[in-house]
Amino acid sequence: MKIVNNTQMKQLDRMTIERYGIPGVLLMENAGIAVFQEVVRHLQNLIGKKVAIVCGRGNNGGDGFVVARHLFQHKVEVKVFIAGNPAVIGGDAKTNFEILKLLEAPIEVLSPGEGRSDLSNQLKEYDLIVDAIFGIGLDRNIDAFIQDVIETINVSEKPVISIDIPSGVSAATGCICGTAVRAEKTVVFQLPKLGNINYPGSDYTGEILIKNIGIPQKVIDSINSEIQMITMDWVKKIIPKRKADTHKGDYGRVYIVAGSTGMTGAAMLTCEAVLRSGAGLVKVAIPQSLNNIMEIRLTEAITVPLPELKKGVVGISDIEKIMKTMSQSDAVAVGPGSGQSRELEEVLRNIFENSTTPIVLDADALNSLANRKELLKLLKSPAVLTPHPMEMSRLTQIAVEDIQKNRVEVAREFAQKWNVIIVLKGARTVVAAPSGETFINTTGNPGMATAGSGDVLTGIITGFIAQGIEPVQATAAAVYIHGLAGDKAAAELGEYGMMAGDIVTHLPCALKEIVGK
Numbered sequence: 001m002k003i004v005n006n007t008q009m010k011q012l013d014r015m016t017i018e019r020y021g022i023p024g025v026l027l028m029e030n031a032g033i034a035v036f037q038e039v040v041r042h043l044q045n046l047i048g049k050k051v052a053i054v055c056g057r058g059n060n061g062g063d064g065f066v067v068a069r070h071l072f073q074h075k076v077e078v079k080v081f082i083a084g085n086p087a088v089i090g091g092d093a094k095t096n097f098e099i100l101k102l103l104e105a106p107i108e109v110l111s112p113g114e115g116r117s118d119l120s121n122q123l124k125e126y127d128l129i130v131d132a133i134f135g136i137g138l139d140r141n142i143d144a145f146i147q148d149v150i151e152t153i154n155v156s157e158k159p160v161i162s163i164d165i166p167s168g169v170s171a172a173t174g175c176i177c178g179t180a181v182r183a184e185k186t187v188v189f190q191l192p193k194l195g196n197i198n199y200p201g202s203d204y205t206g207e208i209l210i211k212n213i214g215i216p217q218k219v220i221d222s223i224n225s226e227i228q229m230i231t232m233d234w235v236k237k238i239i240p241k242r243k244a245d246t247h248k249g250d251y252g253r254v255y256i257v258a259g260s261t262g263m264t265g266a267a268m269l270t271c272e273a274v275l276r277s278g279a280g281l282v283k284v285a286i287p288q289s290l291n292n293i294m295e296i297r298l299t300e301a302i303t304v305p306l307p308e309l310k311k312g313v314v315g316i317s318d319i320e321k322i323m324k325t326m327s328q329s330d331a332v333a334v335g336p337g338s339g340q341s342r343e344l345e346e347v348l349r350n351i352f353e354n355s356t357t358p359i360v361l362d363a364d365a366l367n368s369l370a371n372r373k374e375l376l377k378l379l380k381s382p383a384v385l386t387p388h389p390m391e392m393s394r395l396t397q398i399a400v401e402d403i404q405k406n407r408v409e410v411a412r413e414f415a416q417k418w419n420v421i422i423v424l425k426g427a428r429t430v431v432a433a434p435s436g437e438t439f440i441n442t443t444g445n446p447g448m449a450t451a452g453s454g455d456v457l458t459g460i461i462t463g464f465i466a467q468g469i470e471p472v473q474a475t476a477a478a479v480y481i482h483g484l485a486g487d488k489a490a491a492e493l494g495e496y497g498m499m500a501g502d503i504v505t506h507l508p509c510a511l512k513e514i515v516g517k
Ligand SMILES: NC(=O)C1=CN([C@@H]2O[C@H](COP(=O)(O)OP(=O)(O)OC[C@H]3O[C@@H](n4cnc5c(N)ncnc54)[C@H](O)[C@@H]3O)[C@@H](O)[C@H]2O)[C@H](O)CC1
Pocket: 009, 012, 013, 027, 028, 031, 056, 057, 058, 059, 060, 061, 062, 063, 133, 134, 135, 136, 137, 138, 139, 140, 141, 142, 143, 163, 164, 165, 177, 189, 213
C-alpha cells in the first residue's frame, strides 16, 4: 500500500474533485462516516455515551463536524469544541458547520485565555474524544493556545480517536510541531501518510485504521510514490505455495557464518529462524572449538567446524571450504555473533569478490564494514544489510538522533549509493532497495528490543531468499513476519518477559496466518 506525503494527498484530493467530478463535500461525508463508524465500534453501544469532538478551522475540523452530525442524529450526547476562530472556517467545512448550527447541536468556541481548567473539567464527563484539530494541512509549529488545548486532551486520559493524523504530527515527516495528540486509534483516509508511519509521529498514531473515502483507484495508481507500507495482503502474495511432490532441497539451502566464543546463541537463533521460515536446509560454519556446543544446541542444522584464527573465532585459513559451501547454497548470512576481526573483513572481501549467492550481512559483519564500505563495491550478488540505528551510524558517520529523525531518507540514500538492500531496524523498520523502492513495516512491538531479535530477523530474511523469493520482496516480507511473530509472542507472554527465542517459536503461527497452513 503506497505511503504518501501531504502534498501527494492533496494532489489525490484535487484530481478526484476536478477530474472525476466527485465533490469534496462528498469525500468529507465519506470521511466523517468512516470515523463515525469507528466511534460506534469503539463505544460498542451508544446509549448514554458522551463524545467530545475538538475541531480546527480546516477540513480536518470539517470531518469532525460530519462525525458530530451523525452522532447527534443517533441521539448520542455530543459536543463540538472549536479550537480557533469560527469566522475563518470555509469551504466544505463551513457547509457542515452551518448544518450543525441549524441542527442546534452543542457547540463551544475555545478561545485563547480560556483556562485549561474549564476544558479539562468538561472533558472529564466524556467517554471518548475525537481529534479533528489538524490533519494533513498542518504546516508549522502550533501556537501556545492550541498546544494548551492538545495538552488538555492528553492529560484528560480519555481515549482519543484522531482523524487522518494525530493533530500536531507533520504528515510529511512524522515530526512533532510543538506538541501532538496521543491517539488510541487514527482513522487514516485512503492511504497512510509518512507522518502516520515515521518516528516519532508513529508513537502518537496508535492503531492505524485505513478507510476508503471514495478516491478512485485510477487516481491512487497515478501517484508516483516509491514508499509503501508492508501489508498482510501483500506478504500473502510473496510467500510461495508449497507443492506436494517436493523435498528439502526445493526449499533452499542456507549457509551461515556465525558464532564465536560466548556468542553461539546468535548462531543458534539464526539457524532456527532459517528453518522456521520454511527453508529446507541450513549449514553453519562455526569455529571448531565451539562445534560440540553447537552440535548439542542444534538438532536440524548441520555444523561445519572451521579452523580458527584464535580460539573461538572463524579464520580465513579455510576460505576455499567456505566459498565452496557458499557456491552450493541458495542464500548465505554472515555476522550473527561472529565477533569483529580483520579475519572477518578478509572473509567478507573473498565472498564479495567471488560469490554470486545472495548474502545477508548483520551485526559484526556490518561493524567490520563500517570503516571499509568500499568493500561493498566488490559485491557480485544481491546483499541485504540489517543495521539497527547505532550500526547505521557507524556505517554512515551520521549521528543516531539525526538518523532517527530521517530514517526513510537515510536508508534510501545508503541503499542507492552502495547498491545494497538496507533494513534500518527500529520503530517502524524501513526496507530500502537500490532501485528506490522502499517499504515501511507496521508490525512489531517494544518487546522485540531484546538480545537476539536481530539474529532471528537475519535468519528469516536468509530463509526466504533461499526459497527463491526475490531478495527485496523476501526482505520486506521477512520484516513483516518477524514483527507479526513478535506481536504474537507479546500477546502470549507480554512485552517484558518475551525473548528472541519466543519470536522464533511464534514464527510458525505467524506464517500459518499468512499462508493458511
Ligand atoms: N482526500 C483527502 O485526504 C480528504 C481529506 N479531508 C480532510 O482534510 C484534511 C486536510 O484539511 P486542510 O484544510 O488542508 O487542513 P487541516 O484541517 O489539516 O489544517 C487546518 C488549517 O490550519 C492551518 N494551519 C496549519 N498549520 C497550523 C498551525 N500550526 N497553527 C494554526 N493553523 C495552522 C492551515 O492553513 C490549514 O488550512 C485532511 O487531513 C482530512 O482530514 C477531507 O475532509 C476529505 C478528503
